[in-house]
Amino acid sequence: MTMPALTPAEAGAVLRRRRERRGMSQEQVAAALNLRSANYLSYLETGKVNVARSKYLAPLAELLHLSAEEMQAIAPALRLSLPIAPPMPDALREAIAEYGDKFPELRDPDWQETLAGARFRGGGPETPADWLDYYRFIRRYTRPLGSG
Template sequence: MSTAPPAEAGALLRRRREQKELSQEQVAAAVGLRSANYLSYLETGKVNLSRSKYFMPLAQLLSLSAEDVGAIAPALRLTGLGSPIMPRALQDAVAEYGDKFAELLDADWQDTLAGARFRGGGPETPEDWLDYYRFIRRYTKPRAGS
């Protein structure tokens, strides 16, 4: 998978910000930017979003999906900076199986699952996530409050 060009990545960032009805100034303040100018540069592609140290805080604040993050920075490891971004299939697994497996509704377990690293790909369907959860719960404790 190739990295989205800076202008496309910036346009996506802007769309997500506007969907949340946030101004550039509000977003800049929330992620610790000194001014909204830098955010403007990111949104217009003048600065490469995938290389910005503010990418993950922006992704978290604007609720970028794992697919959005992957399109912008395919090689990015989703670690640190609060809760990992929850893949769509994992969200679907929580919705579908949460009534039978109450731990799936626990935020710590969701963070643990979303933060897992896989070689050669990971769970792709809600059923795959359920199988993975059922396997690791025997050997793993959820990471405590992010």
């Protein structure tokens, strides 16, 4: 039995809250999804475009880590398999072991999920030192998943 879907405006509000919780701007999300501009995301968040019918629903769900309940509310008839947690790269695991004493936030599961879930164009951090540099850069601009 399916529940009634959220209205486009309600679904857009869910997206906006999740984006803000991740500490991302509309421009950052647009860049991550290769959108031409952030205007489309603005239209999704305000309900001018129905996110349940958008071809960007699945990539948005993955990027913003929408829960199964949020996806069910946005698009009740849609069946997506969303990863429960992103796999942790070996070099990130090594960075946590090597630098976790000096940077205790690296041991925080919310930060680990945030780092492991990052998507990069053209490759990302490859060594433990690269992961530390990336973490030190984004912690100024991003709150980890699960916070706030």
